Structures are given as C-alpha cells and as structure tokens.
Amino acid sequence: MKPIFDSTIFELLNERLNKLESYFDADVLFYYGPITDSLDKPFRDVVEELKRDANKKTSLFIILNTPGGSAETVERLVKITRHHYKEVHFIIPDAAYSAGTIFCMSGDSIYMDYSSSLGPIDPQVYNGKNWVPALGYLDKVEELIKKSLAGTISQAELIMLREQDLAMLRRHEQARDLTIALLKKWLVNYKFKNWDTHSSTNLPVTLLEKEARATEIARDLGDNKIWHSHGRSIGIKALTTILKLKIEDYSSDPKLTKLIRDYNDLICQYISRNGGEMFFHTRKFI
Secondary structure (H helix, E strand, O other), X not given: OHHHHHHHHHHHHHHHHHHHHHHHOOEEEEEEOOEOOOOHHXXXXXXXXXXXXXXXXXXXXXXXXXXXXOHHHHHHHHHHHHHHOOEEEEEEOOEEOOHXXXXXXXXXXXXXXXXXXXXXXXXXXXXXXXXXXXXXXXXXXXXXXXXXXXXXXOHHHHHHHHOOOHHHHHHHHHHHHHHHHHHHHXXXXXXXXXXXXXXXXXXXXXXXXXXXXXXHHHHHHOOHHHHOOOOOOEOHHHHHHOOOOOOEEOOOOHHHHHHHHHHHXXXXXXXXXXXXXXXXXXXXXX
C-alpha cells in the first residue's frame, strides 16, 4: 500500500511543481535540509539533470527550507547555479536561517510572505563534534578581552579566556570575514544589479554606493547586538525597515500564495512523515 500511496503523492507534487514552473516560466528546485559540506555534489547533479532537459530555461527558482550550515558550501552552490542560470531567485515559504540566509543573498530576488523568516548570518564552524555559531564565540572573547583591559575580569573568566583555542578562534574570524565578502559581492552583482537610481532623489546609484549598502547589510545581519540570538527569526518587516532590503512579498497575492503553499506544505508533510533530513525535488528528480 505504501508504494502506491507514495506514487500518488509524487504525482501530486509533480503536478503542483509544474504549476509553479508555468507561473514563473522558469525551472524550480526544492531543497529541504542543512547546508553541509557534502551537499554540493548532489546539488550539482540535480541542477545538471534539470539543465539537460530540451526545454532549457534561463531562470531558476529555489524553494528553500534550511536551518543553515556552511558558508563555504554556499559559495560552491552559488558557483553551480550561476554557471547554469542567468537569473536565480529564492522562495522562502517557511524559514532559511544562517547559511540559508547567506544563500538567499546571492539571488536576483527573494520571495517571502508575512510568515516567512530569514535569520542572522552567524556562520557555522565545525568544532569536530558539532556545528557552532562563530560570532557568538568572537563576541564573548571580545567581551572578556575588554574586561581584562579594564581590570574587571574575574578569575574564572580569565581561565576561560586562556583556554581558548587560538586556531579555532581564527577559523571563526575567517568564517565571519568570508561571509561579509560573499554578501558584498553577491548583493552588488545580483540583488542590486537593477538598482540604478535612488528612490528619494532619482539620482544615479554609483558602484561605491552599492558596495557600501551591501557592506551595511552584511554587517547588520551578523550583528548579535541587533538580533541577540543565532536562531532569531527575521521577517519581512525587519528586512525591509531595519536592513532596507527589497523583498518580493507575496502575502497579498492569493494566487501565488496558494501555488506555493499547496506545494510546500504537502512536500514538507511528506518529508516529516518519512523522517528525511535532506530532500530534493525537481520535475526530473525526487
């Protein structure tokens, strides 16, 4: 009975995916799961299989559900998508945190509704056992150093500071610097490529102004003093008012909302029922 049931679900998912592709006139790729070091090869294979179709599209829409992961892996995923597609867009029906947010910043546009969330871009570093947020470590060490310089550090805090692994701290710094560099590059090249004039003055936007704005967004997305928590949900209101980032809000578009939710809710229920950690879906692969 289960294979018949699964076959029916797959047919329904393919039908709903096809409707999304027709709506956007683009290829659509769904990914659910963490962005781990091992993701780039299966991601490459799925994208290459999609591009082998005779009906080649120049735009790709990625429906992304992820808790985050590796910024280095995101860089490799962007190289793959940009090799095959002129335009790449992201749809976030639920949430894309950390490295998922970094991935979204490589897109030409980001589609969200009022319930969707991105997250702070605190890059994850593998410590040999777990993926840990880098900026939290750096912020704490900076706090202890300031206390030491001021002569207010406790003996317990001094011991904690002395026991820090300098090589690991350097990895945290490199992860932070890489994230800022990637966002600055991608936002300028893709998200801001059609930002030609200032809306308030109608004056031309210079490359230096685009780079400065991208640097501000990268800085603010990684600022724990603003978000306070690595797992904080950042919705459309915060993205557009605090970060002044343009988001395609489909909350008031009933047709698109139904297309996205009918597809995303069904596939997420299927993944949850089967206990899957990582899941791809395109019209060529499931």
